[in-house]
Every structure is written in C-alpha cells, then in structure tokens.
Amino acid sequence: MILETLRDAWKVSSIRKKIAFTLLMLLVFRIGSHIPIPFMDRDLLQNMMGSGGLFDFFNTFSGGSLKRFSVFALSIMPYITASIIITLLTVVVPYLERLSKEGEQGRKKIAQLTRYATVVLGFINGFGLTIGLRNALTIPQENLRYPIYIMVALVLTAGTAFLMWLGEQITEKGIGNGISLIIFCGIVAGIPDVVKNMVSLLKVGELNWFAVLGLAIIAAAIIAGVIFIQEGQRRIPVQYAKRVVGRKVYGGQSSHIPLKVNQAGVIPIIFGVSLVAFPATIATWFPSDSGFATFANKWMTMNGELTSIPYLVVYALLIIFFTFFYTGITFNPIDVADNLKKYGGFIPGIRPGRPTSDYLFKIMNKITLAGGIFLAIIAVIPSLIMGFTNITNIYLGGTSLLIVVSVALDTMKQMENQLLQRHYQGFLK
Known part of the structure; x- marks a missing residue:
C-alpha cells in the first residue's frame, strides 16, 4: 500500500534524493515559522487574536506562524491570492489570455507576473496586518512608529517571497507541488x-x-x-x-x-x-x-x-x-x-x-x-x-482535512508515476 510505495521509492536513488530535498525544504519552513519579528508583545498579541474566525483560518494555513507573528506570518496566502487574481484576469485581459495560449514561454511570463503580484499583495497585507496589530507593537519612540510599521511589513513580505521561492524549488527539484506541500505542512503542524x-x-x-x-x-x-x-x-x-x-x-x-x-x-x-x-x-x-x-x-x-x-x-x-x-x-x-x-x-x-x-x-x-x-x-x-x-x-476541521488528503493523494500519485517509469507497480491503478 502507501508504505510499500514509500519503501519502493526510497530504494530508487533519484527519487530518494527528491524526497530528502523536499523534507529539507519543509524543515526550513518549520524553522522559519518560529523566528519572531521584533517589537511585538507576544502575550498581548495572543489576547488580541483570540480564537475562531478569519485569524484562525489563516493561522492554520501558516502552521501557527500568524499567532506567533513570525517572519512567515503571512504564509503563502498572498501568492495564492495573486494566482487566483491572475487566473481571473486571464479571462478578461486579452494580453494575459494570449500569454496563456503561448505554451511554455507564456506560462513563464504569467508565473513572473504572479511573483510580482505576490510581492505587492504581500506588502499590502503585511502593512495592513501591522496596522491592525499596532497595539501589540512595543515601539521605543513615537517618531519611529511608521518606520517600524514599514520595516515589519517588509519583513513579512520577504517571508512570503521566500516561501514562494521555497515552493518553486520543491516543485522543480522535489516531489509534489511545493506550494501545496507548504500549506500541507502548516496544517499538519497544528x-x-x-x-x-x-x-x-x-x-x-x-x-x-x-x-x-x-x-x-x-x-x-x-x-x-x-x-x-x-x-x-x-x-x-x-x-x-x-x-x-x-x-x-x-x-x-x-x-x-x-x-x-x-x-x-x-x-x-x-x-x-x-x-x-x-x-x-x-x-x-x-x-x-x-x-x-x-x-x-x-x-x-x-x-x-x-x-x-x-x-x-x-x-x-x-x-x-x-x-x-x-x-x-x-x-x-x-x-x-x-x-x-x-x-x-x-x-x-x-x-x-x-x-x-x-x-x-x-x-x-x-x-x-x-x-x-x-x-x-x-x-x-x-x-x-x-x-x-x-x-x-x-x-483543524473539514477544510484542513480536504487540503491534507488532496495534497497527500496528489503527492503519492506523482511518486507512483515516477516509480512506474522505472517499471514498478504501486498501489494506485
């Protein structure tokens, strides 16, 4: 079954390297989830966020990074939002529609536009989140208030950009879809x-x-x-x-x-x-x-x-x-x-x-x-x-289980396909 597929995959040198690379990148994600952003009162932050609602939804996706307000507090959500927006615009903007039909080169250009949109949305979300949680910031001087707001927003944006790069590296050199696996790891960590x-x-x-x-x-x-x-x-x-x-x-x-x-x-x-x-x-x-x-x-x-x-x-x-x-x-x-x-x-x-x-x-x-x-x-x-x-x-309810099971199925299918290319017969038919 699944364990047999994992065992057979581990015996193949090339697949073993991809699995090890994926696990290493996910470990980097988990380490970064515990790196705190300065000027933040953690106890006051916990009380402000409370439980339930939108905060807990995005906190689940970030693996607890939002409530800890770490460098990965925004998680990969700005990238997902940017991808959805670009996909929607592809239907109504002729230039994007033309790019979507130009094969590999068009997809690369759309991916580049998605990265730019991710950075912009990341900064907007980061600045808005910083303003919303400003009462939990321990600002040493009043005249440094807005510079600190901007600095925290830039750190949050950099964290999202790094996760985006991390996901692309997993997709290219590892097993499975990198962005999905980062969300998967964040949910499982909870x-x-x-x-x-x-x-x-x-x-x-x-x-x-x-x-x-x-x-x-x-x-x-x-x-x-x-x-x-x-x-x-x-x-x-x-x-x-x-x-x-x-x-x-x-x-x-x-x-x-x-x-x-x-x-x-x-x-x-x-x-x-x-x-x-x-x-x-x-x-x-x-x-x-x-x-x-x-x-x-x-x-x-x-x-x-x-x-x-x-x-x-x-x-x-x-x-x-x-x-x-x-x-x-x-x-x-x-x-x-x-x-x-x-x-x-x-x-x-x-x-x-x-x-x-x-x-x-x-x-x-x-x-x-x-x-x-x-x-x-x-x-x-x-x-x-x-x-x-x-x-x-x-x-950690139905939505999270939907994502976890979907990503697990997709990853196992990709692993199974690579095994079949090497004349293995796995559990998925």
Missing part, C-alpha cells in the same frame, strides 16, 4: 496543538470520551468523503471518426473526457471564508459595544451557537457560488467542443459544435452542484462540531 487541547479538556471534564469518539468517526467519514469526491469524475465518451489518407486509415479509436466532480478544489472555500469573515474583521476596528460590532460578533461569526446559523448559510451559499464561478473559468465547454470538432471527435448521440458544448455545459452544471454542496458541507463541519462539543478552537 495537529499536536489540537491533541493537546483535547487532552486538557478531558482532564478538566469539559470534554468526554464519547465526544472524542464522535470526532474520530466524523474525521474518518470526512476523509472517506474527500477521497471519494476528489477522485470522482464523470467520463464523457468520445469517438473519433476514421479518416483515409492515401493507403492509411487514421482515427476510429474511442476515448473519454474526464470531468472532475470537484473541479475548483479548495479555492471556493478560501474565497468564501474571506468574504464572510469580512464583517467580523471590520468590527474589530469599532468599539466592542458599538451596534455594528455587536451585530457582527453575534450573527456573523462562527461561535458554535444558534446565532451562527446566518453565518453558516451565507458561507455555504458563497462556496457554492464560487464553485460554479471558478469552474466556469477553468473549464470552457465551447473550447472543448471546438477542439473535438477540429480533430474529428464527437460524443455518441450528440451532434458536433453547439449541441456538444450545450451537452457538456449541462453535465458540468450537475456535477459542479454536487461538488459545491460537498465543499459547503465540509466547510461548515467545524462549526457543527463546536456546537455539539465544548471544543472552541478546533479549526
């Missing part, structure tokens, strides 16, 4: 804290073993569901017409178009949590007893109570909306239909051209709805767990 918190709650009697057993069952069900949905696809049969060129016959073979159920991945969740947590984030800028702050903290936060129902409903609807939105960007039925027609392919029973694109659009909408509902259920599970248990800081 497991000991979750276990420690559960043990503490058990000792003081605020949590019982039945709740722990329930959490284990829910986690197992989520993992099984994630694997089922992530690997699930609708295969559209395609038949290619025979063509006679001289004395040779071309075509005539059958194939299929694999349409993934979860085409958008975890991106709708990231978009959704960013928007739905916006009111609660804005509320931190107002006095705690103000009307807006009271409303946002009661009705638009994930607090595990009945008052969080509007939050969960809006959150789920946003996830479903962004699932359709992002899938529509990444999959274009018209282009697929045109390519099929160009190379003599057709779907049995469906006429080439417009009828084919309409058919693909209809099928894609059905499976995208299923994928969006699945993502919405996965995303709201942490709140449901908090509602039925006394655990108030368990953000």
Whole structure:
C-alpha cells in the first residue's frame, strides 16, 4: 500500500534524493515559522487574536506562524491570492489570455507576473496586518512608529517571497507541488496543538470520551468523503471518426473526457471564508459595544451557537457560488467542443459544435452542484462540531482535512508515476 510505495521509492536513488530535498525544504519552513519579528508583545498579541474566525483560518494555513507573528506570518496566502487574481484576469485581459495560449514561454511570463503580484499583495497585507496589530507593537519612540510599521511589513513580505521561492524549488527539484506541500505542512503542524487541547479538556471534564469518539468517526467519514469526491469524475465518451489518407486509415479509436466532480478544489472555500469573515474583521476596528460590532460578533461569526446559523448559510451559499464561478473559468465547454470538432471527435448521440458544448455545459452544471454542496458541507463541519462539543478552537476541521488528503493523494500519485517509469507497480491503478 502507501508504505510499500514509500519503501519502493526510497530504494530508487533519484527519487530518494527528491524526497530528502523536499523534507529539507519543509524543515526550513518549520524553522522559519518560529523566528519572531521584533517589537511585538507576544502575550498581548495572543489576547488580541483570540480564537475562531478569519485569524484562525489563516493561522492554520501558516502552521501557527500568524499567532506567533513570525517572519512567515503571512504564509503563502498572498501568492495564492495573486494566482487566483491572475487566473481571473486571464479571462478578461486579452494580453494575459494570449500569454496563456503561448505554451511554455507564456506560462513563464504569467508565473513572473504572479511573483510580482505576490510581492505587492504581500506588502499590502503585511502593512495592513501591522496596522491592525499596532497595539501589540512595543515601539521605543513615537517618531519611529511608521518606520517600524514599514520595516515589519517588509519583513513579512520577504517571508512570503521566500516561501514562494521555497515552493518553486520543491516543485522543480522535489516531489509534489511545493506550494501545496507548504500549506500541507502548516496544517499538519497544528495537529499536536489540537491533541493537546483535547487532552486538557478531558482532564478538566469539559470534554468526554464519547465526544472524542464522535470526532474520530466524523474525521474518518470526512476523509472517506474527500477521497471519494476528489477522485470522482464523470467520463464523457468520445469517438473519433476514421479518416483515409492515401493507403492509411487514421482515427476510429474511442476515448473519454474526464470531468472532475470537484473541479475548483479548495479555492471556493478560501474565497468564501474571506468574504464572510469580512464583517467580523471590520468590527474589530469599532468599539466592542458599538451596534455594528455587536451585530457582527453575534450573527456573523462562527461561535458554535444558534446565532451562527446566518453565518453558516451565507458561507455555504458563497462556496457554492464560487464553485460554479471558478469552474466556469477553468473549464470552457465551447473550447472543448471546438477542439473535438477540429480533430474529428464527437460524443455518441450528440451532434458536433453547439449541441456538444450545450451537452457538456449541462453535465458540468450537475456535477459542479454536487461538488459545491460537498465543499459547503465540509466547510461548515467545524462549526457543527463546536456546537455539539465544548471544543472552541478546533479549526483543524473539514477544510484542513480536504487540503491534507488532496495534497497527500496528489503527492503519492506523482511518486507512483515516477516509480512506474522505472517499471514498478504501486498501489494506485
């Protein structure tokens, strides 16, 4: 199984070097996650951040770096945001659309633009985060306030740029997608804290073993569901017409178009949590007893109570909306239909051209709805767990498990492909 694949991979010198390089880069990430930024009162910072909401979501992705306010506090999120923005702009900006169709050189140019956008967004996010946490900064002199703000923002930006470079190095010289593995490592690093918190709650009697057993069952069900949905696809049969060129016959073979159920991945969740947590984030800028702050903290936060129902409903609807939105960007039925027609392919029973694109659009909408509902259920599970248990800081929930399982599956597939190239037969068929 998985252990056998890892054992076989370790026996191959080239793959062993890639695994060792990947582990070394991830170790560098974990070391950097504990390098603190100066001028910060850690105790006051912990009290300001509290638990739940947007801070805990991004803190989970950063492996705890945000609450420690280390040099990697922003994690790789500015890069992800920049990648999403560039992808969206590719649809509406002719220059980017042209680059996306120019092969390897075009992809390199888009990657370069993504790096520039990452640095800009990193500085904006870093400066905004520094301003938001300014009360926790220990500034020696009042006239050094803004220079220190800028310095801290630059350090945070440099940390994000370094993680971006680290991820690219893992992708190029290691195993798996580097950016995904950094997020994976950050999430897995939070497991000991979750276990420690559960043990503490058990000792003081605020949590019982039945709740722990329930959490284990829910986690197992989520993992099984994630694997089922992530690997699930609708295969559209395609038949290619025979063509006679001289004395040779071309075509005539059958194939299929694999349409993934979860085409958008975890991106709708990231978009959704960013928007739905916006009111609660804005509320931190107002006095705690103000009307807006009271409303946002009661009705638009994930607090595990009945008052969080509007939050969960809006959150789920946003996830479903962004699932359709992002899938529509990444999959274009018209282009697929045109390519099929160009190379003599057709779907049995469906006429080439417009009828084919309409058919693909209809099928894609059905499976995208299923994928969006699945993502919405996965995303709201942490709140449901908090509602039925006394655990108030368990953000290692469905979203995190979705990312962890997806990245693990993708990494194992890449390792398996490299083994198959060397005449190994692994557990993935």
